[in-house]
Structures are given as structure tokens and as C-alpha cells.
Amino acid sequence: MDRTSQTITVEGLTRRFGDFTAVDHVDFTVPQGQMTGFVGGNGAGKTTTMRMIMGVLTISEGRVLWGDRPITAADQRTIGYMPEERGLYPKQKVADQLIYLGQLRGLSARRSRESVMTLLERLGLGERTDDTVESLSLGNQQRVQIAAALMIEPAALILDEPFSGLDPDAVDSMADLLREHTARGVPVLFSSHQLDLVDRLCDQLVILAKGTVRATGTPTQLRGGAPRRHKLVAVRDAGWVRDLSGVTTLDVDGPTAVLDLTGDSEAERQRVLGEVLAEGLRRGGVTELTPIVPPLSEVYREVTA
Template structure:
């Protein structure tokens, strides 16, 4: 079986439970070597979509493609999958069960042990290999579940809330591991409610609401390209900014002003910034003129409203 990474493409994916449509003709792709954030509220359809990609749930309509081929069970076995619910045996030792799971995935006993020990060390669990899973904190159990998904040198990664319960150090370790995989071409799809984390890590986002895709794109694209709103801090009162043509003054409070550049043209917006700077110099000087970048949470609320 060729384990080379491939782009995962979801086409018209639909899942119905009786009269209820949980996922409604969803389309998106997870390109090779990219990290894609799957964002949506509880009940949006993220977990159901991931389960259909992995063959855990049957597909009502649509299909999943692995490169230019329909996704098969053999392809799914090459994917590192982390489900929403932990699939660990609580009374078994951490290393023993991971080594066993690695063998079920096709690794030799030696290769499985080497992979498991390396990953546990990377995830800060090198001294807990002989502990039972139930003896670990919930955050450390999460790390073990992550190791289970990563240990097979996966051709793709599908991770349902992988950062849930992790402390900041563990988040950084996990992010480094995922970047190592994308660097060798592995497509990564992960869901998360931590929008600031998604914003920091992801090359692209898929925003889901009520079973439908509401928006896709890079964080910059979803924000509408380069920012139009800017913060200005002048040496003196900034009321003069109201006189600059093409600039909408949102607020002025002494030397601080918030302004909008109303043009759709990037070239024109740069010209307007130049005029603001020139006028500011004539009016006593400017100490700051910086873009105001809206948080991803604001974009999310707009597209899912």
C-alpha cells in the first residue's frame, strides 16, 4: 500500500439520521502539506464529517477522495485518526497498549516500540510509560491519544479536538509535531473551539454551522484581505484626520483616532495611508499608524450568524 501523502477532498458529503440532516452537502479539501482548521459550534457537524471521512459512519450522499481516487479502507488505515472520545484501555500500561496498537496498524514490534518511545518522550511522558492510562491526568491521557494517531508515520492526520485539555507547553509540543508532518507533505485536518490557536497554526480554515460550510479560506482571506481599519496616534490632537478625503473617521479621542480606508483597491488604500502620514507630519507628527486586525472570533460570528 502506497503511504504517500495525498490531498483529501470532500465532495457533497451528506449524512442524515432519519429526518435530521447532520451534514448537508459539505465541500472542502485538505491539501498536501497544509494544516486545515475545522471550526464550528457544538452540533455543527464536524465530528460527523470526520467520522465519514474515516469510514466510521456511512455516507448518505457525496464522496471522499484520496488524491484522484475514491477513499478506500486501505487509504483510511494509512491515516492517523484521533476521535473525539478517547479509545484507550484505562487499566493497561501506556507504552504496552500503544505498541500493540502500532502493530495492529502494521508496524513491526521493534518499529512500534521505537516510534512509541520517541513520541512519548516528545510529548513529555517519557517517565510515565509504565503507568496505566487511568493513573494519568486528563491532559496526559490526551497526549497518549495523540501519540496513538502519530506513531504510524501517517499519510494524513484527522484529529478531533486534539488540543483539548492540554497545557501551553503541551500545545507547543503538539504544534511542533504537526508542523513536522506538514513539512513532509502530510495533510492535517483538526477541529478546535480555540479560535486563537486555529488562527496561529492553520494555513486555511473551514467554518461549519448547522451542517453546512459557511466559509473557507486562509485567515487573511476570511478577514477580507488586508485590513482597512487603522489606529492613528498623533503627537497632538488628531481631529484633523476628518479632513483627509477618502478616509472615514470612526472615532477620535484626543491624539488617538480610528479610521477606515473605504476603497476596495489595495493601491488606493496605500495612497490614502500616504496622505494621512503626510498630513500628520504637517500637523505636528504621528507616533503610530497601524492596522487593526479583527480577531478570528469576530469573523466566525459574522459568517455563522
């Protein structure tokens, strides 16, 4: 089976349930070799969108492209998919059912076993292969579900809340596995409510609210580019910053000040920062001059309000 990675493009994707429009003309791209975070509150339309990409739900309007052509069922079979509802058999042994699922997805028995055992070892479950799924903790059940999505050497990955319930070590292991796939050119789309994790891992974000795309871009782009606000900590009182040109002083508290650079270009703002630092040294010294990076949660609240 051909598992050549391709860009996934969603154009005008819409899903209606009777009179209710759950997803309304959604457009975005999941590029090859990049991790795309799909962010939105409960009911935003993330799961419905993923199901349409995978052919689980019928598309009311719009289309999904695999490269430069409409996606086919054969293409969808090459995608590692982790659905919202976990599809594991609780009373079956972990390795046995994963090997069986791998064969259903087109792997030989030998290749399926090799892939399953390698992934379970990587995910910290090498000693639990003969345990039943129901005997595992919820976090470990999640790891088994992740293995089910990854074991077919996927051409793309569509993962619905893959980090839910994982401890920090498991999150790191999962992140390393996903980076290995993107390094081979695999496009990855995953949803998550953990904005700090999305910020750390993703090359780009798609923010969804009430079934529509509210913002797309890299974390830096969504924050408005390079930080304009900076924190200054001087050795002495920092009240002198109020007299500087190219700076709006937002707050001064003794030696600490919060500055907003007013220049239109990055070069201009760097020049102003140099002048701030030079003036601070003349006024007795500066111990800190650092950018204030707004958290992704702040950006999210602004674009979904």
C-alpha cells in the same frame, strides 16, 4: 503499506439520521502539506464529517476523494485518526498499549516500540511509559491519544479536538509535531473550539454551522484581505483626519483616531496611508499608525449568524 500523502477532498458529503440531516452537502479540500482548521459550534457536524471521512459512519450522499479517486479502506488505514471518544484502555500501561496498537496498524514490534518511545519523549511522557493510563492526568491522557494517531507515520491526519485539555507547553509541542508532518506534505485536518489557536496554526479554515459550510479560506481571506481599518495616535489632537480624502473617520478621541480606508485597491489604500502619515507629521507628529486586525471570533460570529 503505502503511506503516500494525498489531498483529501470532500464532495457533497451528507449524513442523515432518520429525518434529521446532521451534515448537508459539505464540500471542502484538505491540501497536501497544509493545516486545515475545522471550526464550528457543538452540533455543527464536525465530528460526523470526520467519521465519514474515516469510514466510521456510512455516507448518506456524496463522496470522499483520496487524490483524484474515491478513498478506500486501505487509504483510511494510513491516516492517523484521533476520534472524539478516546480509545485508550485505562488499566493498561501507556507504552504497552501504544506498541500493541501500532502493531495492529501494520508496524513491526521493533518499529512500533521505537516510534512510541520517541513520541512519548517528545510529548513529555518519557518518564510515564510504565504508568497506567488511568493514573495520568486528563491532559497527559490526551497526549497518549495524540501519540496513538501519530506513531504510524501517517499519510494524513484527522484529529478531533487534539488540543483539548493541553497546557501551553503541550500545545507548543503538539504544534511543532504537526508542522513537521505538514513539512513532509501530510494534509492535516483538526477541529477545535480554540479560535486563537486555529488562527495561529492553520493555513486555511473551514467554518461549519448547522451541518453546512458557511465559509472557507485562509485567515486573511476570511477577514476580507488586508486590513482596511487603522489606528492612528498623533502627538496632538487628531481631529484633522476628518478632512482627509480616501478616509472614513470612525472615531476620534483626542490624539487617537480609528480610520477606515475607502480605496478599492491595496495600492490606493497604501497611498492614502502615506498621505495620512505625512499630514500627521505636519500636524506635530504621529506615534502610531497600525492596522486593526479583526479577531477570528468576530469573523466566525458574522458567518455563522
